[in-house]
Amino acid sequence: MRDFKKVVLGILLAVFVYSVLGKISAPLVVVFNAFAWVVLYFGLVRQEASGAVIGTVCGLLQDSFSSGVFGVAGLTKTLLGFSTGVVARKINVTPVDRSFVFLLVMATAEVALWKLLNFFLFRESLSLGGGLVLLQPLATALVVTVFYQIVKKKQGEAT
Amino acid sequence: MKEKRNLILLAGLVFLHLVLISVQAPKGDEPAYFERAIFAVFTPIQHGIAAFFQKARDFWNNYFYFRQVQKQNQSLRAELFMLRQENQLLKNILKGYQGAEEIQRLLSPLSRSIIVASVIGVDSGHVYKSVVLNKGSVDGVKKDMVILDRRGRLVGRVIEPITFKQARVQLITDEESGVGVLSEQNRVIGVLNGGPTGKCLMRYVLKTNRDISEGEEIVTSGYDGVYPSRIPVGRIVSIAEDTTLFKSIVVEPYFDFSELDRVAVLAVDLRDLE
Numbered sequence: 293m294r295d296f297k298k299v300v301l302g303i304l305l306a307v308f309v310y311s312v313l314g315k316i317s318a319p320l321v322v323v324f325n326a327f328a329w330v331v332l333y334f335g336l337v338r339q340e341a342s343g344a345v346i347g348t349v350c351g352l353l354q355d356s357f358s359s360g361v362f363g364v365a366g367l368t369k370t371l372l373g374f375s376t377g378v379v380a381r382k383i384n385v386t387p388v389d390r391s392f393v394f395l396l397v398m399a400t401a402e403v404a405l406w407k408l409l410n411f412f413l414f415r416e417s418l419s420l421g422g423g424l425v426l427l428q429p430l431a432t433a434l435v436v437t438v439f440y441q442i443v444k445k446k447q448g449e450a451t
Numbered sequence: 452m453k454e455k456r457n458l459i460l461l462a463g464l465v466f467l468h469l470v471l472i473s474v475q476a477p478k479g480d481e482p483a484y485f486e487r488a489i490f491a492v493f494t495p496i497q498h499g500i501a502a503f504f505q506k507a508r509d510f511w512n513n514y515f516y517f518r519q520v521q522k523q524n525q526s527l528r529a530e531l532f533m534l535r536q537e538n539q540l541l542k543n544i545l546k547g548y549q550g551a552e553e554i555q556r557l558l559s560p561l562s563r564s565i566i567v568a569s570v571i572g573v574d575s576g577h578v579y580k581s582v583v584l585n586k587g588s589v590d591g592v593k594k595d596m597v598i599l600d601r602r603g604r605l606v607g608r609v610i611e612p613i614t615f616k617q618a619r620v621q622l623i624t625d626e627e628s629g630v631g632v633l634s635e636q637n638r639v640i641g642v643l644n645g646g647p648t649g650k651c652l653m654r655y656v657l658k659t660n661r662d663i664s665e666g667e668e669i670v671t672s673g674y675d676g677v678y679p680s681r682i683p684v685g686r687i688v689s690i691a692e693d694t695t696l697f698k699s700i701v702v703e704p705y706f707d708f709s710e711l712d713r714v715a716v717l718a719v720d721l722r723d724l725e
């Protein structure tokens with residue numbers, strides 16, 4: 293139940309961050325994908341089943357704020373949450389450097405998959421929009437790594 | 452056993468998404484009902500958040516700054532906004548007319564033709580593609596109405612879905628957008644599409660055409676049947692040639708994302724007045 297509240301809070305925060313960034317400057321929502329932060333974090337700590345479900349919710353929310361086809365981000369984020377959970381369960385990604393590299397790889401894969409889906413299904417161009425989208429995996433990995441390490445440290449102190 | 456269950460869950464979710472994507476196959480020009488429903492359900496969230504920020508900003512302004520001065524300033528800014536819009540529209544239209552009676556006839560519908568709207572959401576996946584406005588069908592917003600920025604320069608047009616209190620706007624920087632344009636100086640005609648980086652591309656100008664140059668202003672031509680003529684669009688920043696028959700012309704649009712908090716919706720079809 294406590295975890296459920298955390299998930300809901302995380303998703304609400306993602307919507308809040310998305311709205312604030314959109315108000316400050318539109319291109320910021322490309323660089324800082326708060327929905328991906330939530331999926332990756334809960335994929336890491338709650339493993340694949342939760343990762344997939346949270347990925348679905350966050351992805352569909354992201355789709356609802358976009359004029360693209362509803363379900364594309366949902367699909368990519370579902371796969372992101374699931375694969376993050378599977379890998380995090382099988383290998384140790386707790387150290388800072390490992391978690392950063394792991395999250396960077398996952399976030400890059402998600403952006404690549406999203407672009408490819410749009411290209412193959414809807415014939416959208418593969419252009420990178422001035423390269424801003426390339427910063428997204430880096431920003432995502434950085435934010436989630438920092439947050440994950442802080443939470444881990446706090447939990448360590450508490451126990 | 453647990454892994455198998457997880458895989459079934461994943462397969463189920465992937466299937467759900469594929470079904471969702473499939474049901475959105477467009478039926479002619481009409482957007483899928485599903486897309487409309489999703490837009491209607493989720494845009495109030497954006498509306499709520501935008502309203503929250505607006506209230507918070509108003510609260511701050513009203514209680515921590517000079518109250519009366521601030522109010523007066525806001526009122527003057529709103530008035531200035533309307534006047535700029537009217538001025539730009541009038542300039543555009545009067546270019547083609549002469550005679551007091553004709554001008555008088557043109558002026559009367561214009562004062563009631565501008566709906567002021569705020570941008571409450573940007574496109575999370577494609578920033579240069581669309582934005583969401585806080586005005587909808589209740590306010591008189593309809594499909595294909597033209598959107599101008601606070602200085603009367605072209606931003607885009609209203610597209611579906613439109614709900615009671617929200618509407619989506621296709622920006623001229625969208626790659627799927629098409630605007631009939633011409634160069635202000637030598638009236639070279641072309642079609643303006645969005646580019647990948649927030650700039651636009653003026654297409655279908657032949658390589659043999661020597662009447663167009665960098666720095667020239669681009670305005671709407673009115674030939675596309677959607678946008679009225681002579682609305683300022685942008686300025687040519689580069690002209691290049693490649694292997695095709697046409698020039699590669701990059702146009703920097705005038706509208707600025709940072710100023711898109713307030714826009715004007717043209718509720719009258721200016722083509723009727725031309």
